Amino acid sequence: MALWGAAVSFSRVGLPSPAQVLARAIELIRSGQLFADLVASLSRVLAGFALGVTLAIPVGFLMGWYPTARGLIEPFVQFFRMIPPLAVIPLAIVTMGIGETPKVFVIFLAVFLSSVIATFQGVISVDKTLINAARVLGAKDGTIFRRVIIPASTPFILVGMRIGLGSAWATVVAAELIAAQSGLGFRMQQAELYYDLATIFVSLITIGILGLAMDRLLLALETRLTHWQERM
Template sequence: MSTLTTKDEDIAAKRLSSANLAPIALNLIAFTLAIGFWWGITAAKLVVLPGPAEVFQRAIELIASGQLPLDIASSLRRVLTGFLLGVAAAIPVGFLMGWYGPVRALIEPYIQFFRMVPPLAIIPLAIVTMGIDEAPKVFVIFLASFLSCVVATYQGVISVDRTLISAARVLGANDGVLFHRVIIPASIPFILVGVRIGLGSAWATVVAAELIAAQSGLGFRMQQAQLYYDLPTIFVSLVTIGILGLLMDRIVQATERRLTRWQERAR
């Protein structure tokens, strides 16, 4: 009997391993196809763009000169600072808006107002009022991340099944226990969706901010390359932003899977 159980466990482990490897294999296939398509259209002169080999060679040169690592470090520092501050502020504000009606009535109009104003439109005002140092760049990233995450958190709180709340009340749960055991777990999927959206907004905002006022960063490097029609450098920056954003998004997805193991998922 124990032998049969062990065999069953081995089979289940192999199936789980295969299921985990399948998406990775498909991702690699998609990546290879994209590189092949890119190489094909540039080799056939269908578009005036640098090919993969040329961009890769330029990336090696930028890494060797130290420019690319410096730009990555500058952009990452700005994104992570603004993004983490925005998420840290959005989660408690979203919970307060979702749980307390008066707080929602006071705050929601401002949230909706600023959501209609693109963070990129605030960059000139931020530069005029805060100068051209790091503060305006971090602020607009903070704003973009905050607005994305606060709405998702608020939506998560108001979407909690009222039956669960009533059941917890009947069992004697106070507000603290209710928040800890019911509201927060049920809201986590919504919060992490907001975090992923905020992460994308943070990268879009930092590139725009660096295009206007910066001395380093991936957006700054693209602006400098544009002046000299240096397409390979522009492509290196674009690809680097995409890779960094993808890696950070995968980290958020892994966190989401870990925190929402209880949630049934579509395969």
């Protein structure tokens, strides 16, 4: 807070003080605008995140478990991974319109690419000794996959989900800056036009708080699901 105050004192662009940002936040909360924008952005993030993770996990398992599937799918995944999801936004808007579909699609793409690579890496990183030991004990592929591969891959999957969550928030803000009528990114764009820096700060802080809260939830889930794993 002290650093913020010092930055305001020496700023040449008229940065808002913490008190001004707090006052603006209270105004936006009372008017209901902040809540409406928060719900709009959060719903897009959750939809794209859920779709991305739901598809990425089975595809990642498929790539990691079957070499043939890996050879067919991995080149396409790596190709699209090299293309920033933000670069797809103009194409998505042209082909899908300016509704919710293109926004959710680019979020889905960002999350899918992060999660599928993490899942794939988790599968191929499983200790082969564990797999061979299970086979010696008479376990079939289905049992090995369920009792060995999935538990061992879970930490990788959850890390991919956390990375995908960050990508989702970055992508939704960019999408709302380009084509939206609501959302925290849209509100920042409108505030920029009127040089309303306090509103921009409120939106940025809101995004940070939401993102941090969601990341903490994923971290708690990771701790619960991987309690068997040795930690530093």
